[in-house]
Amino acid sequence: MRGFVRPSRIIAGWLAAMLIAAGAPVTAAPQRVVSMNLCTDQLAMLLAAEGQLISVSHLARDPRMSAMAETAANYPVNHGRAEEIYLLRPDLVIAGQFESGPTLQMLRRLGIRVEVLPPAESIKAIRSGITRMGELLVREDAAADLLAGFDRELARVRSDHYRGKAALYYANGITSGRNTLAGTIxxxxxxxxxxxxxxxxxxxxxxxxxVVMAQPDRLITGAKWPGQSRSEAILDHPALKKLAPDTAEVTDRDWVCGTPFILRAIEALQ
Known part of the structure; x- marks a missing residue:
């Protein structure tokens, strides 16, 4: 895949260490946590104590979408339905901002604690998300360690060197501005x-x-999914192919969620 650069061993090793660093849960911490959102799945897997997280969303196992698909294979999955989540007997459910409102309302009516985390579209929001997940799991020390490692690696991979103009261009002719996760990357x-x-x-x-008039030095598109889609046809337009020969087809899993895995996306662009 053109434009793809293998992530550094430093980042990979640090993230792997965070997966291993889990001690006994604090007494006051929730003991049966269910995550029903792809992005909260990953933060929870990075920070939860052993046995604390009992289910993640089914998307967490999809290697096209999840940066932790292999780790997620060790957890039972849920499909975001109130009935199946209730039967898991959770004492905490963590959801994303755009989860089904009726599902969350039903879980709350059943007496289950539900916490909602907004999507992280900036470095500041990513840091806040890590801290918040640590608070919810009562894993503040683990969150502080993850945050310190994230800051350290971000300082290493962040570039002050101007690399030129780039265009983010996806299916249906969609682009992302600066106030988005892709723009942040x-x-x-x-x-x-x-x-x-x-x-x-x-x-x-x-x-x-x-896009053509802007004359970008680099064109960055999303990875194509199997099958035929008219929404992706624009990405095969001859004008785009001639525009920027250094085209990077990004790996979606590192760009989807505001987690420390964006470090791999940043490094891949360099």
């Missing part, structure tokens, strides 16, 4: 996001003509 890797040329800060559509 791009900025940390030393690229100027062309979305800023058109006043785009969030995730929205961008006409192909404007």
């Amino acid at each position: 791009l900025d940390a890797a030393g690229y100027e996001n062309i979305a800023g040329d058109y006043g785009v800060d969030s995730t929205t559509g961008l006409p192909l003509e404007l």
